[in-house]
Amino acid sequence: MRLRGIGPEVLLLCFLVVGAAAFALGRRSARGRRLRRDIDYFAGLDHLVNDRFDRATEVFTRLATKSHEADIQFALGSLMRKRGEVDRAIAIHTELATRGEPPVREQATFALGLDYMSAGLFDRAEEQLRSLLGSANYRAAVLEKLAWVYEQQRDWRAALDIWRELPAEKQRERAAVAAHYCCELGEAALAAGDLAGARAQLAAARVHDPPGARGAMLAARIAAAAGESDKALELYTAALSTSRSIHDAFAQEAAAALGDRAAELAERLRAQPPSDDGFPREPARFRCEQCGVTSVTWHWRCPSCRSYNSLQSVHNNGN
Numbered sequence: 001m002r003l004r005g006i007g008p009e010v011l012l013l014c015f016l017v018v019g020a021a022a023f024a025l026g027r028r029s030a031r032g033r034r035l036r037r038d039i040d041y042f043a044g045l046d047h048l049v050n051d052r053f054d055r056a057t058e059v060f061t062r063l064a065t066k067s068h069e070a071d072i073q074f075a076l077g078s079l080m081r082k083r084g085e086v087d088r089a090i091a092i093h094t095e096l097a098t099r100g101e102p103p104v105r106e107q108a109t110f111a112l113g114l115d116y117m118s119a120g121l122f123d124r125a126e127e128q129l130r131s132l133l134g135s136a137n138y139r140a141a142v143l144e145k146l147a148w149v150y151e152q153q154r155d156w157r158a159a160l161d162i163w164r165e166l167p168a169e170k171q172r173e174r175a176a177v178a179a180h181y182c183c184e185l186g187e188a189a190l191a192a193g194d195l196a197g198a199r200a201q202l203a204a205a206r207v208h209d210p211p212g213a214r215g216a217m218l219a220a221r222i223a224a225a226a227g228e229s230d231k232a233l234e235l236y237t238a239a240l241s242t243s244r245s246i247h248d249a250f251a252q253e254a255a256a257a258l259g260d261r262a263a264e265l266a267e268r269l270r271a272q273p274p275s276d277d278g279f280p281r282e283p284a285r286f287r288c289e290q291c292g293v294t295s296v297t298w299h300w301r302c303p304s305c306r307s308y309n310s311l312q313s314v315h316n317n318g319n
Contacts, residue, residue, distance in 0.1 A: 070096060070104050077111055086119040103137075110138050113145060122149050133165075148306075156184040179209035180300060180308055186218050190225060198222050213239065213246050213309070214300055224257040233261055237268045244274040245286065245313040249298035286311040 073092055080089035093115060096108035109128050116125035129146050132138040143162055150159040163171060163178045171178070186201030199222060205215040220235035236254040240247045247269070255262035287294045289312055291305035301308045 070099070070101075070107075074107065074111065077115075081115055081118050084118075086115055089115045090119075106132060106135055106138055110141065113142075117145065117149060122153055125149055154184070156181045156188075160185075175208045176212060177308055179205040179212050180214060182208065183212075183214045183218050183300075187221075190218075190221060195222060195226055198225075213242055216242065217246070217250060220254065221257065229258070229261055233258060233264060233268075236265055237272065240265075240269060241272045241274055245298075245311060247274045248313040249286070285314050287314045288312075 073096055077089045077092035077096075080086070080092065090112065093108045093111040097105055097112060099105060099108070109132055113125045113128035113132075116122070116128060126146065126149055129142045129149070132142045135142070143165055147159055147162045150156070150162065160178060160181045163174060163181065166174065182201045182205035186198045186205065189195075189197035189201060198218070202215060202218050202222060205212065205218070209215065216235065216239035220232055220239050223232035223235050236258065240251060240254060251269075254265060258265055285294050285296055286298055288302040288305060288307065288310045290307040290310045291302060293302060293304040294314070295303065295311070299311055302310050
């Protein structure tokens, strides 16, 4: 009965007070959830930075079940890839690629390219990555990853095409890499008996990297294959004299290629030893200057960190 005496102004005021209280409580609850989410998120990042992948996966999996925010889904997908659970990573990134926001779709497409690379599905990786060549945000990273894909497939022509897509300053920076691509093509041509093709690739390699040791070795091989023994002797001498590492890696090959003239090569090399050291007495191993991996065989490119021209000769006597 008393409510009949309450005016509309009082009722309105009560409604506003109740609404404001509910809004404040809702905001406090939302802030609490966001705070809990942020704490878990940064805890997950801490696990990730410190290589605690199992614990990081637990955190991000828990977060992903409660939230569909893209950053959490991407973090979980990346973790799945690192753990070798590529199928789960692909499923996460495929779902993200269907979302409406262009930045999310681009990031998901790039992540899918990485997933397929990790799985060894290079054709699918190429498809995803090439779709981003027009992206201002991802083009540079896509070119780098596509080069890796083509290197794995030993598609050196495609790798050269990617190099030509780079900005001019990046082309200059990676000119030695382009020279290696040309030498790969030249060596393939030489193996097929195509001396003209091998010489054409050698010329291209020397444009990119005139003093390159690999080009010098390819020139000597071409001369030996063409039966030009005098020229081959000169070229092998010049190539093996450039460094101790090149000598250690290719001296036996040069001697075999020169046959009866191997003694002349040895005599010339005694008179003109490698510029950075004398001849070792013990068998060589090779160590990468970039990552430290060692190998008993020579590689123009480190099999671990993929740096070109980074292997150096190391001997058992500690020199």
